[in-house]
Amino acid sequence: MADFGSSDMKQCSSVKVNDHVVLKGRPCKIMECSAPKTEKGKVRLVxxxxxxxxxxxxxxPLKHIMKTLPGQEFQLVDILDGGFISIADNKGNVRDDLKLxxxxxxxxIKMRFDEGEFPFVTVIDALGQDVVVSVRQETD
Structure with a gap:
């Protein structure tokens, strides 16, 4: 497992769509976030x-504190047999223990690689399990 540093905490009022947080005890990507109409209202998160x-x-509640999930960006090096990917961090450390x-x-990810690209992937620590959650090309 990668060392992503400590997780951050943030108030519900600061959570945005596409943030990665612990919701109902599970590692989630926020898909919807509804702001309250008053300062004493509540935030609805999906x-x-x-x-x-x-x-x-x-x-x-707006002031409820949520755990955010830390992440790290890696560059795709290869797609290996068995559906695993080989990725490297910015120091050149390679790991091949994550599934596509x-x-x-x-x-x-596979399409970009098959077209000769070596995109960057973001990996988060999803409560003890590293998971690829996004991909981007260097110029994205």
Missing amino acids: GSDVITHTSYEDTL PDGDLGKD
Whole structure:
């Protein structure tokens, strides 16, 4: 597992769409965030579990403190047999213990690689399990 440093905490009022936080005890990417109409209102958050893709929803006070999930960017080096990917950090340290993600994200990574690109992927520490959550080309 990578060393992503300590996780941060933030108030619900600061959470935005695409943030990675712990929602209902699960590592989630925020898909929807509804702001309250008053200062004493509550924030409605909808997130997708980054491991199971299950949807979670919660309504929390504005000042509720949430754990954010730290991440790190790596460059794709290779797609290996068995569906694993080889990635390198900015110091040249290589790891090949992560699976190519399922779904559209995995297809996007594979397509870019098959076209000769070496895109960057973001890996988060999803409560003890490292997970690829996004991809971008260097110029994206």
